[in-house]
Amino acid sequence: MKRISQEMTDLIHRGLDSHVRLAVTGLSRAGKTAFISSLVNQLVHTSTHDNLPLLAAARDKRIIGAKRVPQSNLMVPSFGYDEAMSQLHANPPHWPVPTRDVSEIRLAIKYKTHSRTRKLISKTSTLYLDVIDYPGEWLLDLPLLQLDFETWSAQQFNALHGKRAELAQEWLTQLDQLDLQQEANEKHLAEIAALYTDYLHRCKEAGLHWVQPGRFVLPGELAGAPVLQFFPCRPDTLQHKNGKHSMLALLKQRYEEYQNKVVKAFYKHHFATFDRQIVLVDCLSPLNEGHESFMDMRDALEQIMQSFRYGRSGMLSRLFAPKIDKVLFAATKADHVTPDQHPNMVALLQQMIHPAWQHTAYENIEMSCLSMASVRATQSGHIETGQGRVSAIQGTTLQGDNMTVYPGEVPKRLPNADFWHNRSFDFTAFRPMSGHQDEPLKHIRLDKALDTLIGDKLK
Ligand SMILES: Nc1nc2c(ncn2[C@@H]2O[C@H](COP(=O)(O)OP(=O)(O)OP(=O)(O)O)[C@@H](O)[C@H]2O)c(=O)[nH]1
Numbered sequence: 001m002k003r004i005s006q007e008m009t010d011l012i013h014r015g016l017d018s019h020v021r022l023a024v025t026g027l028s029r030a031g032k033t034a035f036i037s038s039l040v041n042q043l044v045h046t047s048t049h050d051n052l053p054l055l056a057a058a059r060d061k062r063i064i065g066a067k068r069v070p071q072s073n074l075m076v077p078s079f080g081y082d083e084a085m086s087q088l089h090a091n092p093p094h095w096p097v098p099t100r101d102v103s104e105i106r107l108a109i110k111y112k113t114h115s116r117t118r119k120l121i122s123k124t125s126t127l128y129l130d131v132i133d134y135p136g137e138w139l140l141d142l143p144l145l146q147l148d149f150e151t152w153s154a155q156q157f158n159a160l161h162g163k164r165a166e167l168a169q170e171w172l173t174q175l176d177q178l179d180l181q182q183e184a185n186e187k188h189l190a191e192i193a194a195l196y197t198d199y200l201h202r203c204k205e206a207g208l209h210w211v212q213p214g215r216f217v218l219p220g221e222l223a224g225a226p227v228l229q230f231f232p233c234r235p236d237t238l239q240h241k242n243g244k245h246s247m248l249a250l251l252k253q254r255y256e257e258y259q260n261k262v263v264k265a266f267y268k269h270h271f272a273t274f275d276r277q278i279v280l281v282d283c284l285s286p287l288n289e290g291h292e293s294f295m296d297m298r299d300a301l302e303q304i305m306q307s308f309r310y311g312r313s314g315m316l317s318r319l320f321a322p323k324i325d326k327v328l329f330a331a332t333k334a335d336h337v338t339p340d341q342h343p344n345m346v347a348l349l350q351q352m353i354h355p356a357w358q359h360t361a362y363e364n365i366e367m368s369c370l371s372m373a374s375v376r377a378t379q380s381g382h383i384e385t386g387q388g389r390v391s392a393i394q395g396t397t398l399q400g401d402n403m404t405v406y407p408g409e410v411p412k413r414l415p416n417a418d419f420w421h422n423r424s425f426d427f428t429a430f431r432p433m434s435g436h437q438d439e440p441l442k443h444i445r446l447d448k449a450l451d452t453l454i455g456d457k458l459k
C-alpha cells in the first residue's frame, strides 16, 4: 500500500512538473553566448541573492533553487557554460569566444507554487528549462523552401548592388568562365563554391547580414560537406536546356538536397521542438557602421520573423507543426549607452520589426520588445562639463584603459542616410566588468526578459 501511494505521489509530481524549451537566437555576435551564460548564472544564484527583482517568482522569494542537470537531447552538443564563465571571471575578464553551432543546456528550477490547485497536491514544483543556442543565420534559409533554383538565383543576382557587387567580384569572375552545360566536375564546383562562401563571409565582415544560404557562413558540423557546395547562377545562363550530368544539373541537385536535408531538417528536428523564443538584436553595431548595414539588418530581421509566421495554415505549420507561443525581441548590449537612451533602443527595435509584425497575422503568438545587457561592461553616472551635468558611462576598454564617455543618442526612429553624414553616434567596446565567482554577474533587465519568457511557468 505504501509503495503504491509513493508511486502515485511520484506520478502526480511528474504531472505537476513542467518543461519548457527556450530557444535563443540572433545573428552572429548578437550576444547569444553572453545571454545564456548570464541566464544560467543568474538562476543558480537567485535563491541566495536579490539579483532578479523583475522576475516575479524570484522577487516573491518563491524560487527554492536552480541547478544544472543533464540535458535531454543527447544528440546536440552541450552549451559551454563553464568555459564561458571561466573567461568572464578571468583576470582581466574577457568575453566568451564565438560559437558556431547549435548547443543546449538544461536547468531544473525548484519553486514554491502559487497556484491553489497545485498547492493541494504539493507545495513545490520543478520547472525543467532547456535553453538552446542556435545561429540566427539559419533562419534566413526558410524562404529557400519556397524557391526553386532558378528563382533563388534570380533573387541573389537582384541583390547584387552597392557593397555586395564589389565584394562578389572574385566569385563572379570565376562564375562567368564556367560553362554550365559541360560535364559536372565536383572539384571545379567546390572551388567556385568556396569563392561564393568567401563572398558571403566578406558581406558579414562588412556588416551585411542577409546572407543565403545561411549555413555557408555557419556550417556547424556540415563544414566541407558537398551539400554546402553550390552557388546561384546568372538567370540568363539558366535558360538553355541542360543534360542530366551537366554542371547545372549537379548544382540544382545540391540546392534541392540543401533544401531537404539541411533547411527542412533544422525546422523539423530543432525548431518544431521550441516552446519559447528570444531573438537578440544588436542594433548598435549597424548604427556605428552606416546606412547600408543598418537597412540590411532590418531586412535580415524581417526574414527571421517569417519563421514565426506559421499560424494554423502556413507552410511551416503543415510541414513541421511548430509550437512557439511567445517571441521576445531584445536589443542587447544596452550598457553601451546611457540609461536615458534605453527607451530609444526599444523604439528603434520596434520600428525595425513592426512593419513585418503588423502586416502579417502572427496567430496565437505573443510578441514583445525590450532592451537589456546580459553581462554589464559599464557603470552609468554623470559627469560635470562646462554645460552642466551630463549622463555618461564608465568602463575599461578591451586594451585595458579606463574610460568615461557619452556615446551619443540612439535615434528613436529609423534613421535616414543623413544620420551617418553628421555621425553623432559612436560606441566603444568594453571588457566585461570583473566580479567575484560567488556573486551573480551584473546585468540590465535580464530578469525582465526571463519574466516575459518563463514567468507564467513559475506560478
Ligand atoms: N557591453 C556588452 N557587450 C556585450 C554584451 N553581450 C555581448 N556583448 C559583446 O558582444 C560580443 C558577442 O557576444 P556573444 O555572446 O559571443 O555573441 P554570440 O551571439 O554568441 O556570437 P556568435 O557565437 O559569434 O554567434 C561579445 O564578445 C561582447 O563584446 C553585453 O551584455 N554588454
Ligand SMILES: [Mg+2]
Residues within 6 Å of the ligand: 032, 033, 034, 097, 098, 099, 100
Ligand atoms: Mg555564441
